[in-house]
Amino acid sequence: MAQRGHIGELRIGLMGSLSSGFLSDLLGAYRFSFPLIDVKLEEATAQANAAAVLNGRIDAAFIPGNPRLPGCRAQILWGEEIYVALPDAYPTRTHQPFSLEKLRNETFLVTADGPGPEIEDYLVRQLSSPGFRPRISVQHVGRENLLNMVAKGFGITLTTKSALGAVYPGVQFQRLGGDEGTVISSVIWLESNQNPALKFLLDMGLDRARRQDRWAEHTIAPQPT
Template sequence: MPDLALDLRYLKYAMLVAEHGSFRRAASILNLSQSTISRRIQLLERRLGMPLFERNHAGARATLAGERFMRDAAVGADHLHQAVLDMASTQRGEIGDLRIGLMASLASGFLSDLLGTYRRRFPRVDVRVQEAASQANAAGVLNGRLDAAFITGSPLLPGCEAEHLWDERIFVALPEDHRCAGGRVVAWDDVREDIFLVSAEAAGPEIEDYLVRQLSGLGFRPRLSVQQVGRENLLNMVAKGFGLTLTTYSTLGATYPGVVFLPIGAATEMVGSSVVWSATNRNPALKRLLQISSELAEKHRRGTSRARRAESRRG
């Protein structure tokens, strides 16, 4: 058996000699001396323990054993060459696996743009998404199950790094026949007597905490109805008149018949989101995701600043 460290260039030289039937023509193509080609193929033959060519004054012809060896070895060489290319691509973050946790909608907004951009740039990375509450996503990052998580607020997790990426306006989802559905904005006082539907999953616990803080400040406890459903069925329940629910701008990218989305509270009431990851995570695919996240966040901030200046001039 040949040494596994056998220089694959020698195999390439042998295949060229077999293809052209001549050491001289192979040397000319490779821009090497004929003696160099001959010595290296002889070394290959010694390692294999058999001759690859029948040599004569007219040139060289592969032996039966040599012809079979080069045919079979070419397949293995192609596989090994591809493996080397894939390894390099993996190191560049172009191939691999990426596991992320989130709680926001992917219908529109920053996270939708981010994942769309990432997919277009790195289509060979296998991205797996977990939708869960912030606490579950944070635990996933801490135990290594997730490479990164997109969490509301500014999380401080041991051994982790975080970067604030975007802010979203808070909206209330109302049935289209609700008394406030025809307005442009909803005040908290307008819905103090309504039932708020909250999912037990994903962003549900965060929304429940937010409602308690907002409405308890007005002197009463909010009426909450916790449902064991996801975002889609929660909004379908709103359409059927079971209550209202809170969401963010990103949800507005999808259509929900019978539901009206209006901003609630003051225009300054925003929910911020960050990406958090382990400081020891060396996944190259994660590095690429973080780079794109920072790029889009900066682009988003510049766009927001321009919009505010334009609005100020109009005012």
């Protein structure tokens, strides 16, 4: 029964929003196709999720970028637009993509866990210059309260298009333009993992990626241990 997907357990690490987007649709379709597989989700940083895959604590992790980890395989599944979350009172030009450079003097709010550390690294890479580092305020709150802080004027933050599936009063979302405005996301798993429930998820994810766009052509083979 486990081999046919009727029973089993699947442990997944993630760090993004499930309100909409590729991962939300994938997990919803997986649940519909395999309702008796017990799916356990764990939200953490990309580094923590990768470590959990390596030590076998979780079966797979969905993380940004194009990771190369010993003994693991990786598959790029989708690309997602990056948005900046601003207070409603912030002056904007309708339908004009934002540039991070124009926001360099703002205070950027990030969470202490989840996607926060990756967002902080991204901001430092994009905005730092000799004698200047972006002003980043690390908050020990979840995504919802971080956006509530944006609404109250404590600062701004970055998110991805998948977060736009929820409504946050007092917050507007503006797309970033140019090369800085897209992030790719991958699924990683141990090459030695034989969990049938994982194979079903990987097959479904790859099929969806192939039907949507070009990302499915990029597979990373396992690295030497």
